[in-house]
Amino acid sequence: MxxxxxxxxxxxxxxxxxxxxTVLTGAGISAxxxxxxxxxxxxxLWARYDPQELATPQAFQRNPKLVWEWYTWRRELxxxxxxxxxxxxxxxxxQLVPKFTLITQNIDGLHQxxxxxxxxxxxxxxxxxxxxxxxxxxDNWPESDAVPPHCPICDSLLRPNVVWFGENLPADAxxxxxxxxxxxxxxxxxGTSALVHPAASLPLMAVENGATTVExxxxxxxxxxxxxxxxTGAAGELLPLLVTSLKxxxxxxx
Ligand code: OAD
Numbered sequence: 001m002x003x004x005x006x007x008x009x010x011x012x013x014x015x016x017x018x019x020x021x022t023v024l025t026g027a028g029i030s031a032x033x034x035x036x037x038x039x040x041x042x043x044x045l046w047a048r049y050d051p052q053e054l055a056t057p058q059a060f061q062r063n064p065k066l067v068w069e070w071y072t073w074r075r076e077l078x079x080x081x082x083x084x085x086x087x088x089x090x091x092x093x094x095q096l097v098p099k100f101t102l103i104t105q106n107i108d109g110l111h112q113x114x115x116x117x118x119x120x121x122x123x124x125x126x127x128x129x130x131x132x133x134x135x136x137x138x139d140n141w142p143e144s145d146a147v148p149p150h151c152p153i154c155d156s157l158l159r160p161n162v163v164w165f166g167e168n169l170p171a172d173a174x175x176x177x178x179x180x181x182x183x184x185x186x187x188x189x190x191g192t193s194a195l196v197h198p199a200a201s202l203p204l205m206a207v208e209n210g211a212t213t214v215e216x217x218x219x220x221x222x223x224x225x226x227x228x229x230x231x232t233g234a235a236g237e238l239l240p241l242l243v244t245s246l247k248x249x250x251x252x253x254x
Contacts, residue, residue, distance in 0.1 A: 003218065003233035007242045011229050014212050015186060015242075016249045020099040022184035023090060024177075024202050025235075028191020028217060030110050032236035033081040039193050056165045060132065064157050068148035071160045075126050078108045086190075086235035087114035089243040096246055101180035103173075105192060105199045107162045120173050120180070122199050128161035137161060174198065181205040188214045191235050194221040203227075 015021065027037035038046045049070070053059050060067045091114045094100040102119050104111055107126040111119045130137045133156030141149045141158060148158045163169055177199075181187060187206035194200040200223070207213050207226050215223055216231040216238055224230055231238050 004231060004238070005233075005241075007231065007238070007245050008229060009245075011212075011214065012242070012245045012249050015097070015246055016253075018097055018184075018186040018212075020101070020180070020184040021093070021097045021186045021188070022101045022180040022202075022206065022211075023093075023103065023188045023190060024181075024192060024199065025090075025102070025104045025106060025111070025190045026192025026194075026199075027106060028193075029086050029090075029104075029235045030081070030084070030106055030108050031191065032084040032086065032234060033108075033110055035078060035081050035106075035108055035110070037191075039195065051165055057132075057167060060157075060159055060164070064132075064159075065147045068159070071126065071162070075160075078110075078126060081108065081110065083110045083114035084236045086239045087111055087116070089239035090190075091115040092243050093239075093246070096243070096250065099184075101176070101184065103177045103180065103199075103202065105196070107160075120176050122163070122169050122173050122177060124160070124162035124170070126160055126162055129158050130161045131156045132159050133157075169198065177202055178205065181211075182209050184209075184211050186214070187211045188216065189223055189227070190216045190239070192217070192221070193219075194223040 031037050036043055036045050038044050041047055054067055054070050087110050102116050104119055105123050107124050109125055109127050131151030134154050136151055136153045141152050151158055181202040182205050187203055189203045203213055203223050213227045214229040215227040216235055218233055
């Protein structure tokens with residue numbers, strides 16, 4: 001597929017008039033920040049690591065040290081990454097439309113670091129830590145050699161505050177996301193393979209609700225055929241282009 005270099009004028013006019021824009025992002029938006037995606041051949045994390053050994057509660061129970069250390073490695077990687085022009089463009093887009101809901105499957109915090117407010121984090125946040133037994137969210141724990149360290153409240157093992165396979169999504173985040181998908185007039189799905197539910201159902205809820213739907217991805221996905229507009233290319237290139245075109249459209253109004 002050839003990447004596109006322009007945003008259709010019809011789409012810009014639809015966004016200009018939209019009352020509520022909802023955006024769902026996946027690992028692809030952080031790819032240009034150097035954060036690996038999951039399912040891409042060769043480079044995706046799940047091409048190199050087995051999620052069943054690293055990203056399930058059972059894996060943690062079997063080998064908590066391995067799981068803790070793998071997430072520590074990812075936390076360090078993400079700590080060195082910077083938000084890219086795609087993250088910044090979404091933070092800017094939020095200022096241009098009456099209502100904007102940003103939902104992400106990413107646990108890297110890069111949207112928040114780019115200045116996006118009230119990000120709906122469906123899969124948790126890698127920078128946060130909670131305990132395995134009671135979900136106590138903790139910022140500090142006593143210095144010790146234990147790996148993983150123990151919860152200062154209940155002494156159970158600490159783990160990252162992320163959603164693992166087989167676990168429920170945070171109920172409040174999911175409810176906010178579903179409401180936004182069902183009530184928006186424009187829905188953008190950006191940089192997600194749309195294979196992991198319930199996140200992958202959100203764009204389809206928007207389709208059912210009659211919203212205009214847009215996918216931005218260098219590859220096609222199971223969503224592609226349902227979308228009104230398909231933007232083929234990298235988020236870090238196409239989103240700044242989209243925001244620039246949108247600002248021009250608003251300036252022409254003035
Ligand atoms: P995937 O790795 O499944 O998909 C990443 C998508 O990003 C692919 O469709 C790529 O084509 C696309 N992509 C790559 N580079 C891009 C770029 N520069 N701009 C735009 N798109 C690009 O990642 P997710 O869909 O986020 O869950 O995966 C969903 C969930 O599966 C993750 O949240 C994680 C994983 O297991 C949990 O950890 C619970």
